[in-house]
Amino acid sequence: MLKSPTNRSAPFLSRIxxxxxxxxxxxxxxxxxxxAVFADAVSPRDPLAVDVAAALHSPNPKEPFGTxxxxxxxxSRVIHGSRVSLGVGFSSVTIALVVGTFxxxxxxxxGGAWDxxxxxxxxxxxxxxxxxxxxxxxxxxxxxxxxxxxxxAIVYVPFFSRVARGPVLxxxxxxxxQAARVIGASHGRILLRHIFPNVLSPVxxxxxxxxxxxxxxxxxLSYLGLxxxxxxxxxxxxxxxxxxxxxxxxxxxxxxxxxxxLAVLAFNLVGDGLRDALDPRMR
Amino acid sequence: xxxxxxxxxxxxxxxxxxxxxxxxxxxxxxxGTIVEQMMGTEALTSYETVESLRRYFGLDQPxxxxxxxxxxxxxxxxxxxxxxTAIPVLEFILxxxxxxxxxxxxxxIVALLIGVPAGIVSxxxxxxxxxxxxxxxxxxxxxxxxxxxxxMFILVLSLAFRWAPAMGxxxxxxxxxxxxxxxxxxxxxxxxxxxxxxxxxxxxxxLEVLRQEYIRTARAKGLAERVVxxxxxxxxxxxxxxxVAGLQMGYLLGGTVVVEEVFSLPGIGRLxxxxxxxxxxxxxxGTVLFVAVMFMAVNLFVDVLYAFLDPRxxxx
Numbered sequence: 001m002l003k004s005p006t007n008r009s010a011p012f013l014s015r016i017x018x019x020x021x022x023x024x025x026x027x028x029x030x031x032x033x034x035x036a037v038f039a040d041a042v043s044p045r046d047p048l049a050v051d052v053a054a055a056l057h058s059p060n061p062k063e064p065f066g067t068x069x070x071x072x073x074x075x076s077r078v079i080h081g082s083r084v085s086l087g088v089g090f091s092s093v094t095i096a097l098v099v100g101t102f103x104x105x106x107x108x109x110x111g112g113a114w115d116x117x118x119x120x121x122x123x124x125x126x127x128x129x130x131x132x133x134x135x136x137x138x139x140x141x142x143x144x145x146x147x148x149x150x151x152x153a154i155v156y157v158p159f160f161s162r163v164a165r166g167p168v169l170x171x172x173x174x175x176x177x178q179a180a181r182v183i184g185a186s187h188g189r190i191l192l193r194h195i196f197p198n199v200l201s202p203v204x205x206x207x208x209x210x211x212x213x214x215x216x217x218x219x220x221l222s223y224l225g226l227x228x229x230x231x232x233x234x235x236x237x238x239x240x241x242x243x244x245x246x247x248x249x250x251x252x253x254x255x256x257x258x259x260x261x262l263a264v265l266a267f268n269l270v271g272d273g274l275r276d277a278l279d280p281r282m283r
Numbered sequence: 284x285x286x287x288x289x290x291x292x293x294x295x296x297x298x299x300x301x302x303x304x305x306x307x308x309x310x311x312x313x314x315g316t317i318v319e320q321m322m323g324t325e326a327l328t329s330y331e332t333v334e335s336l337r338r339y340f341g342l343d344q345p346x347x348x349x350x351x352x353x354x355x356x357x358x359x360x361x362x363x364x365x366x367x368t369a370i371p372v373l374e375f376i377l378x379x380x381x382x383x384x385x386x387x388x389x390x391x392i393v394a395l396l397i398g399v400p401a402g403i404v405s406x407x408x409x410x411x412x413x414x415x416x417x418x419x420x421x422x423x424x425x426x427x428x429x430x431x432x433x434x435m436f437i438l439v440l441s442l443a444f445r446w447a448p449a450m451g452x453x454x455x456x457x458x459x460x461x462x463x464x465x466x467x468x469x470x471x472x473x474x475x476x477x478x479x480x481x482x483x484x485x486x487x488x489x490l491e492v493l494r495q496e497y498i499r500t501a502r503a504k505g506l507a508e509r510v511v512x513x514x515x516x517x518x519x520x521x522x523x524x525x526x527v528a529g530l531q532m533g534y535l536l537g538g539t540v541v542v543e544e545v546f547s548l549p550g551i552g553r554l555x556x557x558x559x560x561x562x563x564x565x566x567x568x569g570t571v572l573f574v575a576v577m578f579m580a581v582n583l584f585v586d587v588l589y590a591f592l593d594p595r596x597x598x599x
Binding site for chain 2: 021120121123124125127128129130131132133135136137139140141142212216219220223224225226236239242243246247250253254256257260261262264265268269272
C-alpha cells in the first residue's frame, strides 16, 4: 500500500510513461490532432458534396460510415468534424485559461479588495450548472461556432481562476518573493517570473480536463441546435440531424457519437495521468 | 454550527444577488433588442409599434431602473409572463418541475448505487486489474455524451423490444408502472456520468482513509476486514463523497436539459429549450434563474450537511 521512496523521486517523464493510460490518451489525442490538420488529405470525399442519388446509404466498402440524407459521405464528415470539435475545444479553453489564470493571479497576489471582488464574481458563475449557463449564453448570443466558443470560454473561466489562485496564496508570503520585492522587482515581474511557474502545472492539468469538457459542451450545444450550424460537419450537429433517421439510418447517429466519446476520452486520460504525475496525493 | 450556517447564508445572498444580475444581463446579450428579435423584419417597417413595445418592456429606461423594476417583481415571485402563451412563467415552471425533479432523483440514486460500491471495490483492490478496469470504465462513462448514450439506448431498445420514448408524462402517483417505464431509462442515462464521478471520489477517499493509522490499529486489534472497511473506513470516506454527490445535483440539473430533449420528457429543460427556440425571453430568464436558485439551495444544503457530518469543518 505504501509507495516506495524511489517512486516519489522518479523524474516526471518516467512517472508519466509508467502510467500506460496516459500514453494511450496522448496517442489518441495526437492522432485526432493530425486527423484534424490533414482532414482534407485523408477524407475520401468532400464533406459538403451533396449527392442526393446516394442518400442514406448504409455502411459499405466504398462508404465505410454510410451517407446522410443528402448523400454526403459520413466518414468524411466525421473526419472533418474533428476540426470543429478540437478547434472549439482548444480555442475556448485557451481563452478561458488566459483570462481565468490572469484573474486568479491578480486575485491571489494582490489580495484584499481585488481578491474579494474577483472571487465573489467567480462564485456567482459557480452558482450556475455549467451546461445550463453555456446553453443560456449561447442561446442569447445566437447560434454559431464563434458564439459557442465564447459561451464555453466564459463558463470555464472560473475553474482556471480558482486553480491558479491557490498556489499564488501559498507562494506570496515566501521569502524569495519578499526578497524579490526588496530588491525592487515590479509586481509584473514577480508575478510572471516567480509566481507564474508555480501555477503552471495545476493550470495545465486543468486545461487538459477542460478540453474534454469543452468538446462535450460543444457537442451538446450543437446537438441542441445552439452551437455549430449546418452544413458545417460538427459531430453534435450530425447527431442532431440523425435523430429523424434513427430507425432508417442509425449509422448517422452511431459514428459521430463514437468520435465524440474517443476525443473526450483521450483528453480525460491525458488530464488524469498528468494529475497523477503532478499531484502525488491522488495516487 | 449556527454561526457557520449564518455565514454561509450571507455569502449565498451575495451570490444570489450576482446571479440575478447575470440573468438580467443575459437578455442584453441578444444582438439588437428583444423587441427587434420578437418582431423580426416587421421591426423595420413599423417604427411606432417598436417604440410602444420598447416602452412596454421598459427599454426606454436606464438599465439600473429596469433591473430594480425586474428584481422587485422577482422577489415577490413574479417572473413575468410567457410571451408566447401569456401564462405566468413561475406557473409554467412549477407545472414542469415534478418531471425534472424525478429525473434528477432517479439519476442520483443510480449514480450512488453504481458509484459507491464500484469505488469501494476499486480502492480495496488498489492497483489490481479490477481497479484498472473500474477506472477505465469510469473514465469512459465520463466521456460518453449523455444525449448519445440516450439515443443508443433508444435505438437498441426500439429494435429489440419495440420500446419507444413515451409522449407526455404520467405522474407516479397516478400510475407508477407507466411512470417508471418512461423515467427509468432517462434517469439511468443521466446518472451514469455522475456514477463515474462518485466512483472516482469514493475510490480516492477510501484510499486516503485506508492509509491512516487508526485503520492499521483496527486491523492490528484483529477486527474482521469487513468491519474495518465498513465501520471504520467507509464512514469517514463517505463525508467528501456526500459533497460530491450534492454537487453532482447541479450537473444533473444542467444535464436534464439534454436528456429531456432526447426522451421527449416535458420537464424544465425542455421548457427552457422551447422558450429559446420561440424567443420567449421572459421564460428563458425565469427558467435559468429558477434552476440556478435551485442549484444554490442544493449547494447550501450540502455545505451544511458536510459541516454536520464533519465537526472539523466548523473551525476552518
